[in-house]
Amino acid sequence: IPLGFYWERGVTSLKEHAFIRALWDRVGYRIRDRCVVLRGNFDQSGRKGKFWRYDPLNKSLILSCVDMTNELLPNYVAKIREFRPNFIQAYPSVIAILARFMKKNSVKPFPSVEALLCGSENLYPWQRELLEEVFQCKVYTWYGHRERTALAGECEKSTYYHIQPEYGIMELINKHENAVTNKDELGEIVATGFNNFICPFIRYRTMDLAILSNAKCKCGRDYVLLSKTEGKLQYFFVDKTGSLITSFYSDEGPQSLADKIEAYQYVQNKPGKVLLNICAKSEFSNSEIGSVKRTFLDFYPRFDIEVEFVDQIPRTESGKFKFLVQKLPIEFGDFAQRK
Ligand SMILES: [Zn+2]
Incomplete structure (x- = not known):
C-alpha cells in the first residue's frame, strides 16, 4: 500500500530539485541544458x-x-x-x-x-x-526515494553511491538491527530526512538494501560510500528455506535472448519456485526455453523455474516495469532470522 504524506509547500520540492541538479552537475549538467x-x-x-x-x-x-x-x-x-x-x-x-x-x-x-x-x-x-x-x-545513476529521506549519487570518477549527508542521515542496519560497519555487508537503509518538517521521517525503514564500502573515492569528496544498492526487499526471491536471495542476476537468462523478447516478468507465489512470464516477439524453440531456464539455474541452483508465454506484461501506474511480482510476504525481520 503506498504511504500517503504531506510535503512542505514551496520548500520540499525546491530543495529536492536543487539536490538532484547538484548531483547531475557531476556529469556536466547545467540549468539551461x-x-x-x-x-x-x-x-x-x-x-x-x-x-x-x-x-x-x-x-x-x-x-x-x-x-x-x-x-x-x-x-x-x-x-x-x-x-x-x-x-x-x-x-x-x-x-x-x-x-x-x-x-x-x-x-x-x-x-x-x-x-x-x-x-x-x-x-x-x-x-x-x-x-x-x-x-x-x-x-x-543515484539512489533516492519518494519519501525523500536519503540521497546517494555516483560521481564523475566512479560508480560508488556517495551518501549525501546534507540531505538526510542514512544508516545501514544489519540482520541483528545493529549499524553495519563491515565492508561488503548488506544492510537495510534506515533514514532521517532534513527536507520536510511538515511530515518528518525519523529513522524511517525504507526496505531498500545496500552494501557499505570502506573505499575512498578518487573524486576526493569525503562521503561515506555504498558499493551497491540492491533495491526493495520485494525484489528478492525467497528460497525453499525462506532465505531472501537478490533477483539482481535474474535478467541474465532473458537477456541472452533479448532479440526475441518484448518484455518479461518474474512472479513468485511459492518459496523456492519462480514463474517467468515472457511476452515474446517470435516463437521460442524448446532448446531456447531450456537455455533461459539453465542460465537462471546457474545463478539460482536452489530454485525451480517455469516459463510461460503471455500476450502482455503489465506496467505500474507510473509507467515502470516491475521485474518481479513478489506475492510472498517478506520483511527484513524474516530475513534476519532465516539468513
Ligand atoms: Zn567520487
Missing part, C-alpha cells in the same frame, strides 16, 4: 494523438513511456534527434527498450547527448552496458 524525459510523467490526457510534449520552462521534451511500440520507436528516434538534447532523463527499464531497438536497427547515437540520467529504479549491470554501448556516453 535541454533534456529529453522518459520517466512516465507524460500527460496522457492532453496528448491529442501525440507521443511527446514540450515543457518550455524546463527546456524538456517529455516522451510517453507507453507508446514505445516497434512502429513508433523510429519516430521517437527522429524526435530526439531533431530536439538535440544535452541529456536524457529516464527510467532504466524504459530507456532500455529504446536502446534495444537502436542496437537491433543499428541506429547511430545522438551526438548532442552528454550523459543519461537514470534514477528511480535499480540500474542493472546489463542495462548500463547496453546503454553505454548504444548511446556512447556516460550513464549516471
Whole structure:
C-alpha cells in the first residue's frame, strides 16, 4: 500500500530539485541544458494523438513511456534527434527498450547527448552496458526515494553511491538491527530526512538494501560510500528455506535472448519456485526455453523455474516495469532470522 504524506509547500520540492541538479552537475549538467524525459510523467490526457510534449520552462521534451511500440520507436528516434538534447532523463527499464531497438536497427547515437540520467529504479549491470554501448556516453545513476529521506549519487570518477549527508542521515542496519560497519555487508537503509518538517521521517525503514564500502573515492569528496544498492526487499526471491536471495542476476537468462523478447516478468507465489512470464516477439524453440531456464539455474541452483508465454506484461501506474511480482510476504525481520 503506498504511504500517503504531506510535503512542505514551496520548500520540499525546491530543495529536492536543487539536490538532484547538484548531483547531475557531476556529469556536466547545467540549468539551461535541454533534456529529453522518459520517466512516465507524460500527460496522457492532453496528448491529442501525440507521443511527446514540450515543457518550455524546463527546456524538456517529455516522451510517453507507453507508446514505445516497434512502429513508433523510429519516430521517437527522429524526435530526439531533431530536439538535440544535452541529456536524457529516464527510467532504466524504459530507456532500455529504446536502446534495444537502436542496437537491433543499428541506429547511430545522438551526438548532442552528454550523459543519461537514470534514477528511480535499480540500474542493472546489463542495462548500463547496453546503454553505454548504444548511446556512447556516460550513464549516471543515484539512489533516492519518494519519501525523500536519503540521497546517494555516483560521481564523475566512479560508480560508488556517495551518501549525501546534507540531505538526510542514512544508516545501514544489519540482520541483528545493529549499524553495519563491515565492508561488503548488506544492510537495510534506515533514514532521517532534513527536507520536510511538515511530515518528518525519523529513522524511517525504507526496505531498500545496500552494501557499505570502506573505499575512498578518487573524486576526493569525503562521503561515506555504498558499493551497491540492491533495491526493495520485494525484489528478492525467497528460497525453499525462506532465505531472501537478490533477483539482481535474474535478467541474465532473458537477456541472452533479448532479440526475441518484448518484455518479461518474474512472479513468485511459492518459496523456492519462480514463474517467468515472457511476452515474446517470435516463437521460442524448446532448446531456447531450456537455455533461459539453465542460465537462471546457474545463478539460482536452489530454485525451480517455469516459463510461460503471455500476450502482455503489465506496467505500474507510473509507467515502470516491475521485474518481479513478489506475492510472498517478506520483511527484513524474516530475513534476519532465516539468513
Ligand atoms: Zn567520487
